[in-house]
Amino acid sequence: MINNQTIAARGLQTVWHPCTQMKDHEDLPLVPIRRGKGVWLEDFDGNRYIDAISSWWVNLFGHSNPHINAALKTQTEELEHVILAGCTHEPVVRLSEQLAQITPGNLQRCFYAENGSAAIEIALKMSFQYWKNCGQSNKTEFINLENSYHGETIGALSVGDVSIFKDTYQPLLLRPHTVPSPDCYQRETGESWKERSLQRVADLEDALQKHGENTCAVIVEPLVQCAGGMRMYHPVYLRELRRLCDAYHVHFIADECAVGFGRTGTMFACEQAGVTPDFMCLAKGLTGGYLPLSAVVTSDEIYQAFYDDYESLRGFLHSHSYTGNPLCCAVALATLELFEQNNTIEQNKLLIDVLAKSTERFNEHPHVGEVRQTGMITAVEMAQDKETKTPYPWQQRRGLTVYRHALENEALLRPLGNVVYFMPPYVITPEEIEHLCNVAWDGICKATT
Ligand SMILES: *Cc1c(COP(=O)(O)O)cnc(C)c1O
Numbered sequence: 018m019i020n021n022q023t024i025a026a027r028g029l030q031t032v033w034h035p036c037t038q039m040k041d042h043e044d045l046p047l048v049p050i051r052r053g054k055g056v057w058l059e060d061f062d063g064n065r066y067i068d069a070i071s072s073w074w075v076n077l078f079g080h081s082n083p084h085i086n087a088a089l090k091t092q093t094e095e096l097e098h099v100i101l102a103g104c105t106h107e108p109v110v111r112l113s114e115q116l117a118q119i120t121p122g123n124l125q126r127c128f129y130a131e132n133g134s135a136a137i138e139i140a141l142k143m144s145f146q147y148w149k150n151c152g153q154s155n156k157t158e159f160i161n162l163e164n165s166y167h168g169e170t171i172g173a174l175s176v177g178d179v180s181i182f183k184d185t186y187q188p189l190l191l192r193p194h195t196v197p198s199p200d201c202y203q204r205e206t207g208e209s210w211k212e213r214s215l216q217r218v219a220d221l222e223d224a225l226q227k228h229g230e231n232t233c234a235v236i237v238e239p240l241v242q243c244a245g246g247m248r249m250y251h252p253v254y255l256r257e258l259r260r261l262c263d264a265y266h267v268h269f270i271a272d273e274c275a276v277g278f279g280r281t282g283t284m285f286a287c288e289q290a291g292v293t294p295d296f297m298c299l300a301k302g303l304t305g306g307y308l309p310l311s312a313v314v315t316s317d318e319i320y321q322a323f324y325d326d327y328e329s330l331r332g333f334l335h336s337h338s339y340t341g342n343p344l345c346c347a348v349a350l351a352t353l354e355l356f357e358q359n360n361t362i363e364q365n366k367l368l369i370d371v372l373a374k375s376t377e378r379f380n381e382h383p384h385v386g387e388v389r390q391t392g393m394i395t396a397v398e399m400a401q402d403k404e405t406k407t408p409y410p411w412q413q414r415r416g417l418t419v420y421r422h423a424l425e426n427e428a429l430l431r432p433l434g435n436v437v438y439f440m441p442p443y444v445i446t447p448e449e450i451e452h453l454c455n456v457a458w459d460g461i462c463k464a465t466t
Pocket of ligand 1: 273
């Protein structure tokens, strides 16, 4: 008989879970999920949970979405996979045409991989090689933001700045120049997001002045530093970043792995600043949360710097086994169809409003330092001292109390340290949002007493 207890116990014998100190599970039960439908997940004992975090930010249109299911079934009957070096296929051609169309400005050339980290590696390598191909072998460095996150592989980890993931591996990593984040959490009273973010531009310019000549690219997460605790900033910073990158001949890599596909209220976060990066990295929501696929979209100008006779060795000789997998591409196409059919970006405005109204009351909580929102991402930051925003020491793991409380109340919340956040699938209802807020409120009360 399979029930929660038996499957969890078996799992703990052989599965090594991601981002987990496995010893935690001596007293923290795993949640064995049997099936999902829409925003709901169901375990083997029949308990239900609202997936408030879209299964690590990937799910956009709910679990077991009929439209995506159908597209996947159809593609399975046609072609499950073929090598993308030397061969091509309809799903990858159509997806590339569509990505070229919906991404900003002159972004039009798509390179594929299987996850966000790999997309970051590709963007870093492409940027480096572009400059090398242009005769600028001196450009070997990168600039990143404090508190940024770009994935877990060695290169991607190098350009991130979340110490809990990174510090252990420091001896193995590239050393980027890290500039202060435009994040607005610690802004002065009365200071606007725009003013705060603008203030950080000077540091960026400083770094570019010092290192621009040897720098390939600046890499940022546009508008929201998600893994860094859903820290948010004003689009004006991206405008200034674009201007400075042009002035100092440095690429702008926009890591939209998490914020792309409507999360910030627009299809891509860069749109809110009216800027086009040199490389846009897409992952997570690209397949609506179904299958692993990522893309790096870049301009024809950059593409042309690699285009030459084979013997010139200017080509981008990078590959992954499943590059451009047809099933993944078909599912990504079905996801983009849903954006069209449902007029999702427009429809989400209602949900964004509901999220704003339902979370307003958290401002009154004596241990909430801030409630912040960018589009479909809302975060409530617990603080020991509301006025000074002094955080609870991370060792106290207050977020875990919220997590446990939520599981007992039909919600899967997964706080990042002291930050409780909602990043739900777009098929959530206002009532379900209200439920999440009630659960989070009680959980935060429990965690902060
Ligand atoms: C999740 C994430 C990545 C890494 O993507 P994976 O698919 O987990 O490798 C990179 N950048 C950002 C901003 C992310 O949120």
